[in-house]
Amino acid sequence: MAVDNCFDIAVIGAGPAGCAAAITARRLGKTVVIVDRATATHCSVVERVAPATRQYLADWGLIGRIGAPMALECSSVVSAWSPDAPPQVTHAIFDPFGGGWIIERDAFDRMLRHAALQRGATIIQGTVSAIHVHDSDCSFAFDCAGSKRTIQAKQLVLAVGRGTALIRALTVRSHSPEKWVAILGRSRHFDAQWEDDPYLFVEKTESGWMYGMPAPARGVFIGVCLPARLLTASPRRDPLEIWRQAVSCSMIREPRGSDADAQVWCRSMTGCAATEVIGQSWAVVGDTARTVDPLSGLGVAFALESGRRAVEEPGTYAQWIRSFSLQHDASKAALYDNGTR
Numbered sequence: 001m002a003v004d005n006c007f008d009i010a011v012i013g014a015g016p017a018g019c020a021a022a023i024t025a026r027r028l029g030k031t032v033v034i035v036d037r038a039t040a041t042h043c044s045v046v047e048r049v050a051p052a053t054r055q056y057l058a059d060w061g062l063i064g065r066i067g068a069p070m071a072l073e074c075s076s077v078v079s080a081w082s083p084d085a086p087p088q089v090t091h092a093i094f095d096p097f098g099g100g101w102i103i104e105r106d107a108f109d110r111m112l113r114h115a116a117l118q119r120g121a122t123i124i125q126g127t128v129s130a131i132h133v134h135d136s137d138c139s140f141a142f143d144c145a146g147s148k149r150t151i152q153a154k155q156l157v158l159a160v161g162r163g164t165a166l167i168r169a170l171t172v173r174s175h176s177p178e179k180w181v182a183i184l185g186r187s188r189h190f191d192a193q194w195e196d197d198p199y200l201f202v203e204k205t206e207s208g209w210m211y212g213m214p215a216p217a218r219g220v221f222i223g224v225c226l227p228a229r230l231l232t233a234s235p236r237r238d239p240l241e242i243w244r245q246a247v248s249c250s251m252i253r254e255p256r257g258s259d260a261d262a263q264v265w266c267r268s269m270t271g272c273a274a275t276e277v278i279g280q281s282w283a284v285v286g287d288t289a290r291t292v293d294p295l296s297g298l299g300v301a302f303a304l305e306s307g308r309r310a311v312e313e314p315g316t317y318a319q320w321i322r323s324f325s326l327q328h329d330a331s332k333a334a335l336y337d338n339g340t341r
């Protein structure tokens with residue numbers, strides 16, 4: 001196979017996990033290439049990143065760049081799991097790291113890519129279709145502007161998110177038997193309820209749960225999470241109709257006229273975990289290594305931490321993933337079982 005370029009580390013995927021791996025590798029003085037199929041994400045997703053991410057953003061000199069219209073400080077989390085009890089408010093002031101942020105994921109990912117680029121990583125747009133791993137190095141092929149290219153590297157970091165067939169070249173993933181789907185809705189209209197107090201709400205719905213927050217760039221973002229079978233059951237229900245119905249019954253946020261213009265789309269929430277996360281010349285990180293329960297709000301924090309650890313502490317990476325998984329699964333089971341979430 002003719003090789004176009006050789007690097008110490010090649011990262012496939014420029015989401016938070018891939019960018020964290022690339023930034024860490026540059027800090028260690030390694031040559032790095034990141035290949036991502038998109039120049040930027042275009043997902044319009046709003047997420048709340050956990051307070052623990054502050055430590056990374058500070059280390060990478062990015063704290064000063066976290067602000068509107070990309071991010072809002074999250075003042076509190078308001079949750080309601082029972083129609084008979086008043087919603088509970090957890091103020092950010094009680095968290096040693098603060099409240100974390102509500103972020104526009106597109107803009108957040110662009111900031112991380114820029115940080116990797118500024119530190120000397122090479123970023124190439126291309127869709128990787130095949131990986132070849134050997135004991136001492138690896139190579140992969142991808143399409144770049146209509147032509148095939150190949151890259152060789154001493155280490156490969158696979159950070160392609162949750163839905164990928166590429167991982168099969170490295171390891172296998174087990175999938176959770178529970179299939180869940182999020183119906184995500186975004187309306188363009190400003191919601192005065194959140195003007196001075198940008199909080200995240202989470203609440204129980206008739207068939208699952210719902211979460212919502214103001215979008216830093218503008219508008220409102222609300223996700224309705226439910227077992228996938230409810231979307232495919234007969235007669236088929238329109239996701240927009242399910243989303244509107246859940247929003248109109250919210251215990252926390254009064255429904256607004258602007259919700260009628262919301263655009264909705266679906267995203268799988270089915271969990272998966274890789275059986276092996278690191279080999280001699282490769283590692284899988286972020287959602288590719290294991291997905292994190294969206295209700296925990298730890299997906300981006302886990303992506304950043306796993307990306308860093310796989311590159312900086314490869315010797316203890318597998319053990320760290322194992323302990324993270326045990327802890328995460330236990331706290332998830334406790335939350336879901338006692339219905340407090």
Ligand SMILES: Cc1cc2nc3c(=O)[nH]c(=O)nc-3n(C[C@H](O)[C@H](O)[C@H](O)COP(=O)(O)OP(=O)(O)OC[C@H]3O[C@@H](n4cnc5c(N)ncnc54)[C@H](O)[C@@H]3O)c2cc1C
Binds near residue numbers: 015041285
């Ligand atoms: C409904 C829902 C709500 C969530 N809410 C939150 C939240 O509020 N807070 C939170 O912290 N987390 C949340 N998460 C989780 C969070 O979105 C993920 O954990 C996080 O995006 C994982 O980052 P990543 O870098 O591993 O993968 P991704 O962000 O998915 O990045 C993968 C990258 O790989 C690229 N790629 C994929 N395939 C290829 C290929 N073949 N070739 C080249 N490039 C490729 C993609 O273009 C993409 O840029 C939520 C998840 C869901 C499903």
